[in-house]
Amino acid sequence: xxxxxxxxxxxxxxxxxxxxxxxxxxxxxxxxxxxxxxxxxxxxxxxxxxxxxxxxxxxxxxxxxxxxxxxxxxxxxxxxxxxxxxxxxxxxxxxxxxxxxxxxxxxxxxxxxxxxxxxxxxxxxxxxxxxxx
Numbered sequence: 001x002x003x004x005x006x007x008x009x010x011x012x013x014x015x016x017x018x019x020x021x022x023x024x025x026x027x028x029x030x031x032x033x034x035x036x037x038x039x040x041x042x043x044x045x046x047x048x049x050x051x052x053x054x055x056x057x058x059x060x061x062x063x064x065x066x067x068x069x070x071x072x073x074x075x076x077x078x079x080x081x082x083x084x085x086x087x088x089x090x091x092x093x094x095x096x097x098x099x100x101x102x103x104x105x106x107x108x109x110x111x112x113x114x115x116x117x118x119x120x121x122x123x124x125x126x127x128x129x130x131x132x133x
Contacts, residue, residue, distance in 0.1 A: 031103075032116055032118075035075055035103050035116070035118055036118055036120065038070070038073045038074075038075040039070075039075065039077075039099055039101065039118050039119070039120040040120040040122070041069060041073065042065075042066045042069040042070050042073070042075075042080075042099055042120070043066065043097050043098065043099045043120040043121055043122040044122045045065045045066065045068075045069045046062035046063070046065045046066040046069070046082060046084075046097040046099065046122070047062065047095055047096065047097040047122040047123060047124040048065075048122075048124050049061050049062055049064070049065035050062040050065075050084055050095045050097060050124070051094075051095050051124040051125065051126045055086055058084050058086060058095055059082075059084040062082055062084045062095075062097045063082045063084075066080060066082045066097070066099050067080065067082075070101075075101075075103065076103055077101035077102070077103060078101060078102045078103070078115070079101060079102065080099060080100070080101040081099070081100045081101065082097065082098070082099055083097070083098040083099075083100075084096070084097055085097075085098070092125055092126070093125070093126040094123050094124060094125050094126060095123070095124055095126055096121055096122070096123040097121065097122055097123075097124075098119065098120070098121040099119065099120055099121070100117070100118065100119035100120075101117075101118060101119075102115045102116065102117050102118075103115065103116050103118060
């Protein structure tokens with residue numbers, strides 16, 4: 001007759017730290033994926049807003065739309081940078097908004113993940129009837 005008393009407790013003591021680290025990695029990957037989706041949505045909103053105004057106001061309108069969308073979505077961008085690029089061809093015109101920021105991964109210091117740099121861009125065709133173009 002062998003004595004197996006306490007073997008389950010010993011296994012749990014050994015496996016619990018590994019399971020916690022794996023769970024933290026899943027949380028980290030989920031935050032990065034969700035943050036990228038929110039950043040892409042903010043770029044979409046900025047490009048759409050910029051496409052509805054005159055060229056002189058595109059940069060400021062895009063920046064306001066991006067900041068508003070990021071603040072309502074809950075993404076903690078440390079310093080969002082918004083770049084607006086206007087392009088005109090013989091047939092149409094478009095505006096591209098690129099948003100980049102660094103997000104904080106608070107609570108995941110055990111993994112060594114402090115900040116993540118993300119960037120997303122979106123292009124919209126300019127609505128010539130609304131933008132005065």
